[in-house]
Amino acid sequence: MIRKRGSWGEGELYEALCLLMICGCLWIIGIQFQVFSSLNAFIHANDLSNAFMLVALMGLAVFAASLRKSLLLRVAMRERDITAAEAEAVARHDVLTGLANRRLFLETLERRRAAASLVPTQAVLLVDLDRFKPVNDIYGHAAGNAVLCAVAERLSALTPEGGLAARLGGDEFALLVPLDGGSDGLSRLAQAVIASIAAPIQWQGNELKVGATIGIALISADQADADVVLHAADLAMYQGKKDGRGVFRVFKSAMDLELKARAQLESELREAIANGEIEPFYQPVVTLPEKTLVGVEVLARWRHPVRGLLAPASFIGIAEETGLISELSMKLLRQACLDARDWPSHFQLAVNIAPQQFQDRWLCERILAILTETGFSPSRLEVEITETALVQDLEAARTTLTSLQNLGVRIALDDFGTGYSSLYHLRELKFDKLKIDRTYVDTITMSAERAKLVDAIIKLGASLGLVTTAEGIETDASVDWLSDQGCDYGQGYLFGAPMPKEAITALIGAPVEEIQAKALALQAA
Known part of the structure; x- marks a missing residue:
């Protein structure tokens, strides 16, 4: 703690005592050698009493002034040293926690x-x-x-x-x-x-x-x-x-190699988004039990110049972590709307919106701007969200979803059954569709417990006035079972893997047998 100016510390007291001891020693020496007696006789002989007293007082004043100056200088030096020490401590310690910085x-x-x-x-x-x-x-x-x-x-x-x-x-x-x-x-x-x-x-x-x-x-x-x-x-x-x-x-040294590879991929991803190397692919969505093609889900594919065609698992996580996901999603949506303008007016377009994008208060306006720019009808667009987006900020999600629905956009809750609070969100928010996660669908013909869960989800959706889509359908047996339970739509490799615009355009209006045949051919290729 810095001492107040004028207060005496150990150093000041020591200096004052030293000065007083010096004066005392001079006094003793003067007495010992009779200096003061001779001086006194000289003063009386020449009648210099008043002058001597004046000189003595002046000397005393000079001594006091010197002592005060010395003490003030020492105090200033101590203050400087303490301030410097405190500044040094602050420069090397965190102000909030007191830990080293x-x-x-x-x-x-x-x-x-x-x-x-x-x-x-x-x-x-x-x-x-x-x-x-x-x-x-x-x-x-x-x-x-x-x-x-x-x-x-x-x-x-x-x-x-x-x-x-x-x-x-x-x-x-x-x-x-x-x-x-x-x-x-x-x-x-x-x-x-x-x-x-x-x-x-x-x-x-x-x-x-x-x-x-x-x-x-x-x-x-x-x-x-x-x-x-x-x-x-x-x-x-x-x-x-x-x-x-x-x-x-x-x-471990392997971590460094992995991080360098990830940093390289991140750099390439930025360039890919800017250069349009990531494009929309479309996976068919069909009605059940008719198996009529009525829409597609938009999924990203990266045409990497060295690694070939990359699936979302290779880069979407990096896009989300680096904040690139919003730019990527909006570019995919714009291109998908342009691609789908020439498809039949009843043909639906489903797009995924990442949880991070729901933190953007202008998300609804950005989507509306793309729909206006491309001339794509909001009633043909379906936005899919996962419960992760809802958990992060329920009120922000509610505001965004309500705004989108007011435009005519439909909202689907994706991967239903994998979240921990699905029923709560169904109660709090108004959805148009439930998408049953593929982890339930691909085992319904082999697991009675999974079949019961899927049946319960379909009935829950119907009781709430929601349509249901089953993801990950790969067998005709699954189609028959889901149709019997009242599931409205289906998608999966049985009807086609994600494919480019040209391939999906060729499937529109085709009989179900042709759709499945082309889907198998595309998978084989």
């Missing part, structure tokens, strides 16, 4: 890396919080700060002697720890950190819950610098995110 962590890590041998004796644990963003979004930044401070306290309590806990920024923390307990001790520490952070945090009567994913990198002499170590821990943490979160992973 990235700068101090990297400096400490670099010192220990430079002193390391080829056999690791230290490790870095990179801790990234899971489900932190919803806390900020739902409860506000004050709650988010409370979570960060609580996490910091828990990490500090778990940091072993000789270790360092740091907040690197945002919701990312790190530990620098010695390997006293070997790999087993490191695993126990990582598990303890995950369990500790997962414990609820009480805040203003609410239980705030977050999780943690940890990446671990061992420190050895063959690493170039501290950034390389931290990058390795980051790669391991990213692998933990891919493996389901709430876990820890130790860095």
